[in-house]
Amino acid sequence: MSDKRSLLPKADRTPWTPLHAKLHRTIRSRHLFERNQRLLVAVSGGQDSLCLIKLLLDLQPKWRWYLGIAHCDHRWRPDSQANANHVENLAKNWGVSFYLQTADEPLKSEAAARNWRYQALNTIACENQFHYIVTGHTTSDRAETLLYNLIRGTGADGLQALTWQRLLDNGIVLVRPLLEVTRTQTGQFCQDFQLPVWEDSTNQDLKFARNRIRQQLIPYLQENFNPQVESVLAQTAEILQAEVEYLEQAAHQLREEANGRWGDEEGNLDTSYLITLNRRVLQKAPLALQRRVMRQILQEILQNAPSFEQIEKLGALITAPNRSQTDPFPGGAIAQVQGDWIYLKQF
Numbered sequence: 001m002s003d004k005r006s007l008l009p010k011a012d013r014t015p016w017t018p019l020h021a022k023l024h025r026t027i028r029s030r031h032l033f034e035r036n037q038r039l040l041v042a043v044s045g046g047q048d049s050l051c052l053i054k055l056l057l058d059l060q061p062k063w064r065w066y067l068g069i070a071h072c073d074h075r076w077r078p079d080s081q082a083n084a085n086h087v088e089n090l091a092k093n094w095g096v097s098f099y100l101q102t103a104d105e106p107l108k109s110e111a112a113a114r115n116w117r118y119q120a121l122n123t124i125a126c127e128n129q130f131h132y133i134v135t136g137h138t139t140s141d142r143a144e145t146l147l148y149n150l151i152r153g154t155g156a157d158g159l160q161a162l163t164w165q166r167l168l169d170n171g172i173v174l175v176r177p178l179l180e181v182t183r184t185q186t187g188q189f190c191q192d193f194q195l196p197v198w199e200d201s202t203n204q205d206l207k208f209a210r211n212r213i214r215q216q217l218i219p220y221l222q223e224n225f226n227p228q229v230e231s232v233l234a235q236t237a238e239i240l241q242a243e244v245e246y247l248e249q250a251a252h253q254l255r256e257e258a259n260g261r262w263g264d265e266e267g268n269l270d271t272s273y274l275i276t277l278n279r280r281v282l283q284k285a286p287l288a289l290q291r292r293v294m295r296q297i298l299q300e301i302l303q304n305a306p307s308f309e310q311i312e313k314l315g316a317l318i319t320a321p322n323r324s325q326t327d328p329f330p331g332g333a334i335a336q337v338q339g340d341w342i343y344l345k346q347f
Contacts, residue, residue, distance in 0.1 A: 019189055023055050023177060024062070030164055032175050033132060038066045040099070040130035042121055045071070045087045045198030048136035051186035052178055054195060056134070057094060070124050070133075072117045073102040077202060086198050099124045110208055118168070125172045137162055137176040140183035143233035144213045153308070156247075160240035179238075182230060251292035257281050258293070260341060274301060274333060275344040282318045282342075290315055297344065301333050317342045 027033055041056060043049040056067060069091040073084045084100055091098035101120035107113040121133045142162045149158035166174045178186070190197050206212050221229040260276040275297055282290055294314040298306035313326050317337050325336040328347065335344045 032177050036064050038130045039132045039134050040068045040070050040125045041134045043069045043071055043087050045083050046200055047190045047197045048138055048186045050195045051189045052136035068097040070099045070121055072120050074113050075103045075106040083198050122168050126170050133174045135176050136178055138178045138181050138183050139234040140230050142179055142237050143230040146233050146237050147213050156240045156244050160237045160244055163241055251289050254285050254289050255293045277342040279318050279342055280340050302330055
C-alpha cells in the first residue's frame with residue numbers, strides 16, 4: 001500500500017548518498033522488508049532516528065512503503081512534551097501520519113522505559129495495521145549492548161541481543177536496519193542534511209549505566225585497545241546471532257527427543273507434572289545443549305529470566321542419583337529424579 005503523503009516535498013529531495021545505497025542493499029540482502037508494506041518508524045528526535053526516517057522517506061518511492069512515525073514520551077524529562085511536539089511537527093511537515101504514546105507516570109529506570117516503549121509501539125502498530133516496527137539502533141548501540149550485558153552477566157543470547165529482526169506479538173516484526181551504521185555516521189548524515197536533532201539531556205547523565213559505557217568505557221577502549229572497537233564488538237554480536245539461532249534449534253530438537261508422557265497404568269495423565277525429561281537422552285548430548293534445554297524449560301515456568309545458578313541446579317539432575325530433587329524454584333516448582341526421568345512438579 002503506497003501513500004504519496006509519505007514522500008518528502010520535492011524541495012527537500014536529496015541526492016543518492018553512500019548511506020542511502022547501503023541501507024537499500026541491507027534491506028534487500030537481509031530481506032528486512034518487502035515492497036508495499038506498512039512501516040511504523042520509532043522516532044525519538046535524536047540523530048539516529050532522524051537519520052533512519054530520512055533514509056526511509058528517500059527510499060520510499062523505490063519500495064512503495066506506507067510510513068508512519070511513532071513517538072513515545074517517557075515523561076522523565078522536563079522537556080519531554082516539547083520533544084514530542086517537535087517530532088509531531090516534523091511528521092506534519094513531511095506529510096507522515098503521527099502517533100504518540102505518553103506514559104501514565106514517569107518511568108524510573110532504563111529497563112522499565114524500554115519495556116514500556118516496546119509495549120507502546122506494539123499497541124500503536126496493532127491498532128493501525130502496521131506490519132513492522134522500525135527502530136534506529138546502530139552499530140554503536142549493538143556494541144554498547146554487548147558490553148552492558150557482558151558486565152551484568154549473560155550467555156551468548158544476551159551478547160547478541162540486538163538482532164536485525166525480532167517477532168513481536170500479533171505477528172508484527174521489529175526491525176533494526178541500521179545495525180551496520182555507526183553513531184558517527186548518523187550524526188554526520190544529520191549535519192549534511194541539516195536535520196533538526198533534538199538533544200536528549202539524559203544522554204549525558206552518567207547515573208545511567210549505558211551512558212557510562214558510551215561516554216567513558218567505549219572511548220577508553222578505543223584509545224587504549226582498538227580504535228575500531230565498536231565495529232569489532234558489533235561483528236562479534238553478528239557472529240553470535242547465527243550461532244545462537246543454531247543452538248536454539250538444536251536444543252529444541254533435543255528437548256523433543258527427551259520429552260516424555262506420564263500417567264497411571266491405564267494411561268490417564270497426571271497433570272500435576274509440568275514437564276518430564278528422559279535423562280538418558282539428555283546425557284548423550286553436549287553440555288551446551290543440556291543447558292539450553294534447561295533454560296528453555298525454566299523460561300516457561302518462571303516469571304523472570306532464569307539465572308545461571310537456576311539452570312545449573314536443574315541441569316545437575318541429568319546425572320544425579322535416583323530420587324534426588326531440587327529445592328523449590330520461584331513459584332514453587334520442584335524437579336525430582338525417578339529412574340531415567342526428571343519430573344518437574346508444581347507444589
